[in-house]
Amino acid sequence: MSIIGAFMVPHPPIILPEVGRGEEEKIRPTTEAYRRVAEQIAALRPDVILISSPHSILYADYFHISPGRKAAGSMRQFRAGDVRFQVEYDEPLVQRIADLAEGRGLPAGTLGEKDATLDHGTMIPLYFIRQQTGMDRVPIVRLGLSGLSLTDHYRYGMCIRDAVEALDRRAVFVASGDLSHKCRAEGPYGFAPEGPEYDRRIMDVMGRAAFGELLEFDEGFLDRAAECGHRSFVIMAGALDGRSVEPERLSHEDTFGVGYGICAYRIAGEDPDRSFLKKREEQKEREMTDRREREDAWVRLARLSLEHYVKTGKELPRDAYPKDLPEELTARRAGAFVSLHKEGQLRGCIGTIGPTAPCVADEIVQNAVSAAVRDPRFFPVQIPELPYLEISVDVLGDTEPIDSTDQLDVKRYGVIVTCGTRRGLLLPNLDGVDTIEEQVRIAREKGGIREGEKGIRYERFEVVRHDPGKE
Numbered sequence: 001m002s003i004i005g006a007f008m009v010p011h012p013p014i015i016l017p018e019v020g021r022g023e024e025e026k027i028r029p030t031t032e033a034y035r036r037v038a039e040q041i042a043a044l045r046p047d048v049i050l051i052s053s054p055h056s057i058l059y060a061d062y063f064h065i066s067p068g069r070k071a072a073g074s075m076r077q078f079r080a081g082d083v084r085f086q087v088e089y090d091e092p093l094v095q096r097i098a099d100l101a102e103g104r105g106l107p108a109g110t111l112g113e114k115d116a117t118l119d120h121g122t123m124i125p126l127y128f129i130r131q132q133t134g135m136d137r138v139p140i141v142r143l144g145l146s147g148l149s150l151t152d153h154y155r156y157g158m159c160i161r162d163a164v165e166a167l168d169r170r171a172v173f174v175a176s177g178d179l180s181h182k183c184r185a186e187g188p189y190g191f192a193p194e195g196p197e198y199d200r201r202i203m204d205v206m207g208r209a210a211f212g213e214l215l216e217f218d219e220g221f222l223d224r225a226a227e228c229g230h231r232s233f234v235i236m237a238g239a240l241d242g243r244s245v246e247p248e249r250l251s252h253e254d255t256f257g258v259g260y261g262i263c264a265y266r267i268a269g270e271d272p273d274r275s276f277l278k279k280r281e282e283q284k285e286r287e288m289t290d291r292r293e294r295e296d297a298w299v300r301l302a303r304l305s306l307e308h309y310v311k312t313g314k315e316l317p318r319d320a321y322p323k324d325l326p327e328e329l330t331a332r333r334a335g336a337f338v339s340l341h342k343e344g345q346l347r348g349c350i351g352t353i354g355p356t357a358p359c360v361a362d363e364i365v366q367n368a369v370s371a372a373v374r375d376p377r378f379f380p381v382q383i384p385e386l387p388y389l390e391i392s393v394d395v396l397g398d399t400e401p402i403d404s405t406d407q408l409d410v411k412r413y414g415v416i417v418t419c420g421t422r423r424g425l426l427l428p429n430l431d432g433v434d435t436i437e438e439q440v441r442i443a444r445e446k447g448g449i450r451e452g453e454k455g456i457r458y459e460r461f462e463v464v465r466h467d468p469g470k471e
Helices: 023-044 091-103 120-129 152-167 194-208 211-216 217-227 228-238 275-292 295-312 361-375 383-388 435-446
Strands: 003-009 048-054 072-074 080-088 140-144 171-177 243-253 260-270 335-342 344-350 390-397 401-402 412-417 422-426 458-462 463-466
Touching: 003 023, 003 072, 003 228, 023 120, 023 171, 023 260, 048 091, 048 120, 048 152, 048 194, 048 228, 048 463, 072 228, 080 120, 080 140, 091 152, 120 140, 140 463, 152 211, 152 228, 152 275, 152 458, 171 228, 194 211, 194 217, 194 228, 194 243, 211 228, 211 275, 275 361, 275 383, 295 335, 295 361, 295 383, 295 390, 335 361, 361 390, 412 435, 422 435
Parallel strands: 003 171, 048 140, 048 171
Antiparallel strands: 003 260, 072 080, 243 260, 335 344, 335 390, 390 463, 401 458, 412 422, 412 458
């Protein structure tokens, strides 16, 4: 067997009468749609329910799966402590998902269980599901999200699907997640134009089961929309990759300024044309081929260095440098930063403010390795990632002290903030950094420097950026 049904649902605590105390009546269409979902799940008679929740344990670079035999939780934090849940986990399925993910280079498993208590993103779907006869005895698998790329979430969903098939389970997938939190000015999170735009787009995509389009949402747009469940929906989409899906859009509301959307998906067999990740990877391969063809000597050297190290564990020897390097690389000394991106997300960035090596080429070679395997914010780059890395190199000019941040320009100048022995740097012309205030704040925070400290000094510098994606 495999996944026999899938559902996109929200998790507003106020939807429970015990929490809403009458306010739930304002979102009655969502409640009625939820009940229809629960009835459909009961009719499918699943062996296990898979629930992906944004409010389960979340790590930037790891998919957490709740471990153990059982867990409990309540709605106490929402002043409804009498609403309680106990669940049993499908331990063999949990282990098979973790094993498959690890075998495919995805960091996932049961490590890092900080709190075993059930979260409301899991409990609210269970509240409706368990109103159906016999559903309180069905075990679950609780799946956390991560800060990894959308395509990694999709691949993770494919691992979940394959694990379900390997153990011959009849599984239902419940993707728990609210939509935008910024749909109305009177809502608790305020308004952003991206809020209603996200809700419109996501309901269109999910209403058509056009799951490949989930991977096309820009990360900056998702942040500005303050969405909650996008990655949850992407995991579900991956679990349905290659399957014929009949979608049913049941409801959408934003009464309280937060989007609530419900869709149901009937699985109708296999459909190779719906292998969306394969299509995206083919497109990405074409894009990366074009990008590589536009890489200059600076970027090609960085790529050669990090690929050699990741594959061999050794630094690129000088006699392996390309023979035709420009004199500017071999005869000049300067600081340099190497930045790595994957699927539009930062994957590593390490550099030197001033020269530490005999020439710029050596500076790039050593910093490319550091960006790949020594950036403390990320796991070291793995071999399967190499074809998808977008690399840029910034060669720094001389720094000059400035009297005021008014002398900065976020597009032209990078900034160094110094206080005593602490120092933070931010490069110029970065996506999402649009004001001097933002630039200075980020640089200050990188250096561990508090706002208003005495003795803060500022310097600015220009860079020559080598980025084939910006040409």
